[in-house]
Amino acid sequence: MLSTRMRRPATQSVVALRSLRSPAAQPLNAPWHRFASSQSRKSDPSPHWIRNSIGFAVTGTAAFLGYSYLTGGKEAWTNPSVVTKQEPVNPNDLRADFVQEKRSLKSPAVHTWGSNVYKVVDPGSKETDIKTPRRFKYFDGQVLRDLKIEEKTGAAITENGDLVQWGKGFSETEYQPTATLTGKNLTSLALSESRVIALSSDGTVYSLPMSKDEQRTGPKLKESSWVPLWSNQSDLSYRVLNPSLKLGEKVTAISGGLEHVLLLTSSGRVFSAASSTENYPSLGQLGVEKLTWSTRPKGPADFCHEVTALKDTKIVQIATGDYHSLALSKDGRMFAFGDNSFGQLGVEFEPERPFKDAPFSLKVEKLYKRNLYVPKVTSIAAGGANTFFTVDAQRVLGPEENATDVRDLGSVTADTWSCGRGIWGTLGNGKWIHLQDSPTKVKALSGMNEYDEKTNQVTPIRIRTMSVGTTHVSAILDNKASVSKGAKDSLDQSKDFGYDALWWGGNEHFQLGTGKRSNQSKPVYISAPPENKKTQAEARLQVIPRHKGKVGKRNVSMEQRVECGRHVSAIYSAI
Structure with a gap:
């Protein structure tokens, strides 16, 4: 200094x-x-x-x-033999990017920021907004299986598969992190407006109240015991969702909106169910035509419906917004259904019918010059009233073209598209618009390339993962740079940089992590969190790739992941 x-x-x-x-x-x-x-x-x-x-x-x-x-x-x-050299860290120096990587090796952590009105970002703080990434002390030294964070509540699955909840949405008086559903070997979770949906390693799907009081006072199921012909009553109230599965089939992924949840099975089938005790999903997000509270079949309200329109298609990925649903097929087609009030389904908004309850395939080929490109959807993401999808478009020979005249024949362009509500800049296309019912290209995340030294050729930079909150979005680029000759999975032995992380959209509660309240209509970088309050951020934030690091005395393979919720954000160390 x-x-x-x-x-x-x-x-x-x-x-x-x-x-x-x-x-x-x-x-x-x-x-x-x-x-x-x-x-x-x-x-x-x-x-x-x-x-x-x-x-x-x-x-x-x-x-x-x-x-x-x-x-x-x-x-x-x-003493001329003594040389003292003091150089402040230069944020523009690529070496500064190593700072957060080396720090993550010392201790895995969770960083949160955004709205703290409901004590979700920092339960011990009286601040209503946390402006920049802050270390969540409860999770110091822990790696997680999954984490979901919303404005009123947060939930995480620990390394041993237990569910931890916190925030005023969990308890008005005891909002510190508390273990709730334990001993189920959980792997992933989803949050609705009133319930937590959790998936176990054996494919069992649990639905439990978000409220701690309802977990204690609600009806409790009988659980099997290790003692033959003996059962015990569970400690808290929960339900089990039971889709009609085939022999050897199990649920492998879940994704939830405010009122519904989608289940993806190992055979590529999709089921949907209600996930709210407040409102029944009646905007087509279940994918069953003419399904409402009055027309639902007899039985429990959270009965699992197979989305039969997708029955003959192998689905490999699912995503949900607040009131709409997406599904991606193995052959690169995207299906959408549910609310279309802001054009989030990617088709024309019809005031007389603001939602579509029958899944349909989005005509992605219309986004490119006909007969010149063959597009294939490679990933999907949704949140709030927005939809994002990535496309690999391969250049092919047109009907009237000569192969010798086409220089980019066979090349692949990786693009990112968005649709839905853009009043906060959530579309990422640099515009502020209420309704976008035709997909618009996110230019900052499209057509990017890099030179691959291993293959000695130029390759497209794709989106690795994307998390969509209600008003803001984060995208992780699949561009981990390496300056080492050989590939290593230990960051303290390699010279690898992390993946670039970009943020955009609404920033009314500082959920973008820029430290300012202004919204961003284009993707921007944010600074890495400082080591302590006395130091400033050294470099732009990057997401740490999978590596072997120390957790206590154990060597654990882990990576960093990003989660965007309703006016809140988080970065956590995941196993």
Whole structure:
């Protein structure tokens, strides 16, 4: 810090000397200039010029020696063999990006920021908004299986598969992190407006109240025991969702909106169910035509419905917004259904029918020049009233083209598209618009390329993962740079940089992590969280790739993941 403080006065002294040494640089009407001009006619200026030059030289040398003495230290002057070098971290220096990587090796952590009205971002703080990423002390030294965070509540699955909940949405009086559903070997979770949906390693789907009081007072199921013909009553209230599965089939992924949840099975089938005790999903998000509360089949309200329109298609990924649903097939087609009030389904908004309850395939080929590109959807993401999807578009030979005249024949362009509500800049296309019912290209995340030294060719940079909150979005680029000759999975032995993380959209509660409240309509970088309150961020934030790190005395393979919720954000170490 001493070198930084002393450097500025020395720099100002040099500037002052330069200005005094260059009279011609001063205004012609300056009084001292007029005086010097009148005196030059009466006397020889040479002696004065020599005397002034010597004075300036002595002054400059003294300033330089004094500056060197202060910045280099007294010991470096008295003992020439000792060299003291103090250099502040330069944010533009790529070496600074290693800072957060090395720090993550010391201790896995969770960083959160955004709205803290409901004590979700920092339960121990009285601040209503956390402006920049802050370490969540409860999870220090822990790696998680999954984490979901919303404005009113947060939930995480620990390394051993237990569910932890916190925030005022969980308890108005005891909102500190608390283990709830334990012993189920959970792997992933989803949050609705009133319930937590959790998936176990064996494919069992649990639905439990978000409220701690309802977990204690609600109806409790009987659980099997390790003792034959013996059962125990569960400690808290929960339900089990039971889709009609085939022999050997199990649920492998879940995704939830405010009122519904989608289940993806190992055979590529999709089921949907209600996930709210407040409202029944009646905007088509279940994918069953004409299904409402009054027309639902007999049985429990959270009965699992197979989305039969997708029955003959193998689905590999599912995503949900607040009131709409997406599904991606193995052959690269995207299906959408549910609410379309803001054009989030990617088709024309019809006021007389603001939702579509029958899944349909989005015509992605219309987004490209016909007969020149073959597009294939590679990933989907949704949140709030927005939809995002990535496309690999391969250049093919047109009907009237000659192969010898087409230079980019066979090349692949990776693009990112968005649709839905963009009033907060959530579309990422640089525009502020209420309704976008035709997909628009996110140019900052499209058409990117990099040179691959291993294959000696230019390859497209794709989106690795994307998390969509209610008003803001984060995208992780699949561009981990390596300056090592060989691939290594331990960051303390390699010279790999992390994945670039970009943020955009609404920032009313500082959920973008920029430290400012202004919204962003285009993807931007944010700074890495500082090591402590006394230091400033050294470099832009990057997401740490999978690597082997220390968790206590164990070596664990882990990575960092990003989660965007309703006005809140998080980065956590995941196993």
